[in-house]
Amino acid sequence: MLNSSTQGLHSHSWLQAAIELDNSAENYVLITVLSTAGSAPRGSGTKMVVSEQNIYATIGGGHLEFKAIKYARDLIAKGETCQLVENFQLGASLGQCCGGQVMVLFEVFISDQVTLDIYGAGHVAQALVPILAQLPMKVRWIDSRSRLFPKNIPANVKKVIDEDPVEQVKQAANNTASLILTHNHQLDFALCKAILKQNKSLWLGVIGSDTKAKKFQYRLSQRGFSDKQIEKMVCPVGLSEVSGKLPMEVAISIAGQLVGLYQSLENKASAPKGKQWQELQSNLVQLRTEQGKVG
Structure with missing residues (x-):
């Protein structure tokens, strides 16, 4: 090509x-x-x-x-x-x-800009993407439901519609940060498996609770993933000191964590x-x- x-x-x-x-x-x-x-x-x-x-x-x-x-x-x-x-x-x-x-x-x-793949276009993602539009990041925003995407997409965001979002894991570049915000726990788990198995992700964040994290950790271990691989999954995603369940509160918490991620990489830029x-x-x-x- x-x-x-x-x-x-x-x-x-x-x-x-x-x-x-x-x-x-x-x-x-x-x-x-x-x-x-x-x-x-x-x-x-x-x-x-x-x-x-x-x-x-x-x-x-x-x-x-x-x-x-x-x-x-x-x-x-x-x-x-x-x-x-x-x-x-x-x-x-x-x-x-x-x-x-x-x-x-x-x-x-x-x-040296962090590339971020966001899986899911629900309420939290809708609140998060406008924040990321003002940060030095490249974003792929992925969902199977085209109707959920807003009409206007920020310049640093690429909308990707795929009936099987897990297939998009194969399209991720090396050292891409991955953020899972879908509406479906089974899809979340399938994405986690694919991302950890591919072993190219810079960082993996998953929305959810401590209970969800423990369930995913157990299921991953039962499928042969090592402790080192499982430790790469950050769940619940977001800054622990920023509480709240409103979409914007969760989005701000995640954005803060992503800012910390790219700032920690700035001094390591080649x-x-x-x-x-x-x-x-x-x-x-x-x-x-x-x-x-x-x-």
Whole structure:
């Protein structure tokens, strides 16, 4: 799949794409041709951008580009900001008639905004989402009942209608926070099982009581989940010091807990380290030496 939002290639330049993806807090990779040896489809300095769902611009097409896109998306899936250099042999390994070599820089930009999947569009979610609209978070709001969603959805919220919300667990990105607020205890439990089994969630909150938490813990243990896995489930969700049962009271309590979550992650956000750049420089020297020998 090249693009999920348009047929063929995007009209955006790589720079327009990078600005747009930064503004929308989407993860992406900036791919740059650093150098070439022999015959190659594009010259040094050529750039393209790859996100989880789309590509922008081109480094020359063919097997080289498809391999670069796959490599970029594998890097995005790892969820770490980094810089890597790869040397592609166009003739030997990629089956392209050019027969040269291309050294490519992959710069991975992972948004430090927390991504949150909310399952359920009931009263608590209706009260919570407008609060989250004012916070640095990306939200997928998931329910099977389209009639429950308000007409106006905040810009940082994506509405997802699925007859089987559990299927959406498979679509969650790595290190996504998950919040279960559905109307159905069985659905809550099915979502818990799927999220814990997939083991990609940054955090898992479940609305409910202490009694519900104990029942879920027991049922999960009976299904082979370890204590370590079960401990990842936060139930009841929300700040214990914020009491009340009104939807807005519960929503404020959950919002406070989510603020604490993303603030605790801010200092851990990935950034280029001196050692990383030294390793990158070393790789560049090595790869250029190899290209020089071929040339």
